[in-house]
Amino acid sequence: QVQLQQWGAGLLKPSETLSLTCAVYVGSFRDHYWSWIRQPPGKGLEWIGEINHSGSTSYNPSLKSRVTMSVDTSKNQFSLKLTSVTAADTAVYYCAKMPYVWGKGTTVTVSS
Amino acid sequence: DIQMTQSPSSLSASVGDRVTITCRASQTIGTYLNWYQQKPGKAPKLLIDAASNLQDGVPSRFSGSGSGTDFTLTISSLQPEDFASYYCQQGYSVPWTFGQGTNVEVK
Numbered sequence: 513q514v515q516l517q518q519w520g521a522g523l524l525k526p527s528e529t530l531s532l533t534c535a536v537y538v539g540s541f542r543d544h545y546w547s548w549i550r551q552p553p554g555k556g557l558e559w560i561g562e563i564n565h566s567g568s569t570s571y572n573p574s575l576k577s578r579v580t581m582s583v584d585t586s587k588n589q590f591s592l593k594l595t596s597v598t599a600a601d602t603a604v605y606y607c608a609k610m611p612y613v614w615g616k617g618t619t620v621t622v623s624s
Numbered sequence: 625d626i627q628m629t630q631s632p633s634s635l636s637a638s639v640g641d642r643v644t645i646t647c648r649a650s651q652t653i654g655t656y657l658n659w660y661q662q663k664p665g666k667a668p669k670l671l672i673d674a675a676s677n678l679q680d681g682v683p684s685r686f687s688g689s690g691s692g693t694d695f696t697l698t699i700s701s702l703q704p705e706d707f708a709s710y711y712c713q714q715g716y717s718v719p720w721t722f723g724q725g726t727n728v729e730v731k
Contacts, residue, residue: 547720557668557711557722572719573625606667610720611658611713614667 514539516615518607520592524622530594534607534615541565541588547610548581548592550603551617558603562610563590597622626650626714630723636731643699645726647712652692656716659688659697662709662725672697673715702728 520532534546548560561571563581571579580593594601602622607615627650637643647657655675660668670679672688675695685700699706707730712723 556725557713559718559720559722562718570718574719608667611660611670611673611715614669617667 514609514613516607516609516613518605518615518618520605520618520620522619522621524597524620526598526622526624527596528622530597530601530605530620530622531591532605532607532618532620533589533591536588536590536609541585544609545570546583546590547608549606549608549610549614550601551606552600552603559610560592560594560605599623625719626653626717626721628712628714628721628723630710630712630726632726633724634727634729636729637702638731639702639704641702641731643702643706643728645697645710645712645728647690647695647697647723649693649695649714649716653714653716655691656714657688657690657695658713658715659686660711660713661706662711668711671710699728 515537518534542565545562545564547562551557563569565585569581578595583590599622604617604619606617629648631646657675659672661671662668671682671686676688687698689696710726
């Protein structure tokens with residue numbers, strides 16, 4: 513069973529860049545798309561985008577201008593960068609092999 | 625984007641009750657519909673994929689049905705551990721989108 517471990521900075525100032533990484537343990541990294549999803553406090557789930565082992569990406573149009581995803585196949589890791597963050601980007605960010613396996617989530621707070 | 629509309633947004637129920645949550649897609653999605661359960665402070669957990677396929681280890685009191693645009697999640701006899709939030713999600717086309725969630729609370 514695939515396991516995901518994620519990490520990254522939890523406190524950012526407005527205009528900074530959010531950076532998170534997710535490591536994939538057990539199972540094949542090459543055979544799937546890997547997603548990022550976020551959930552603002554007390555709100556629902558929003559899919560941010562996905563990437564595969566060759567770097568092919570799909571992004572949510574609502575965030576596309578600020579999102580970059582990348583992959584490091586040598587480490588079985590994928591990453592998310594979100595630029596120019598504001599308070600509206602405060603959320604729990606999950607990495608996932610949708611729909612089956614999710615990371616535990618990283619709380620990111622944007623505050624001056 | 626495909627819009628997913630869940631109803632109700634919240635409901636109050638008692639242990640043993642039959643609970644039904646509905647999810648409507650803004651366009652036909654076949655059976656590309658997933659249901660998740662989420663408890664406070666935890667990641668969503670997949671209950672059902674492909675509209676009606678119960679995941680391993682998920683109790684049989686959970687069931688899903690529907691196709692096209694209208695889908696249902698049913699809990700046949702609510703148990704204490706079922707009080708949580710539930711989300712539908714379409715897997716038909718990117719961007720993957722979720723319903724707004726249904727919070728199942730103790731009556």
